[in-house]
Amino acid sequence: MDYSADLTRAHKKISESSPAYRKLAPGIDFPAVVEYIKDLDEMFREIVLPHFDYEDDKLFQEILPLGGPDLILLVEKFKKEHKEMKEKLERVIEISARLWADPAAPQKDKDDLASLCNELIQDLIDHAREEDEKIFPLLRKNL
Ligand SMILES: [Fe+2]
Numbered sequence: 001m002d003y004s005a006d007l008t009r010a011h012k013k014i015s016e017s018s019p020a021y022r023k024l025a026p027g028i029d030f031p032a033v034v035e036y037i038k039d040l041d042e043m044f045r046e047i048v049l050p051h052f053d054y055e056d057d058k059l060f061q062e063i064l065p066l067g068g069p070d071l072i073l074l075v076e077k078f079k080k081e082h083k084e085m086k087e088k089l090e091r092v093i094e095i096s097a098r099l100w101a102d103p104a105a106p107q108k109d110k111d112d113l114a115s116l117c118n119e120l121i122q123d124l125i126d127h128a129r130e131e132d133e134k135i136f137p138l139l140r141k142n143l
């Protein structure tokens with residue numbers, strides 16, 4: 001199996017998969033945020049979370065024997081980031097449901113939710129970039 005081609009495809013698919021990959025503009029109104037979160041959730045469930053599982057269960061296991069202690073630490077870091085992004089997504093969904101059910105929800109809570117969405121997207125961008133930089137060269141050399 002060509003892991004590096006596989007990973008390139010998956011990362012490309014993530015970056016092109018949805019308008020939700022773009023960040024929310026400041027001041028966007030709440031119904032638009034809810035619509036955005038629906039897209040974001042869909043993108044994660046259909047593409048991003050299965051990709052995390054694939055990396056956790058398969059790819060990282062395959063590459064671990066190719067490196068030393070540094071690679072073990074790097075893989076631990078990536079796995080931790082997967083877990084943190086999953087938790088952040090759950091928080092986004094939970095807060096969104098709560099705010100949507102409360103017409104009197106303060107604007108600040110809505111703005112905080114928009115910031116959390118943007119944080120999640122930035123986390124995903126940074127994470128994929130670091131994997132590209134550190135995992136791809138290893139795959140090309142060894143697998
Ligand atoms: Fe990853």
Ligand SMILES: [Fe+2]
Nearest residue numbers: 051055128131
């Ligand atoms: Fe990845």
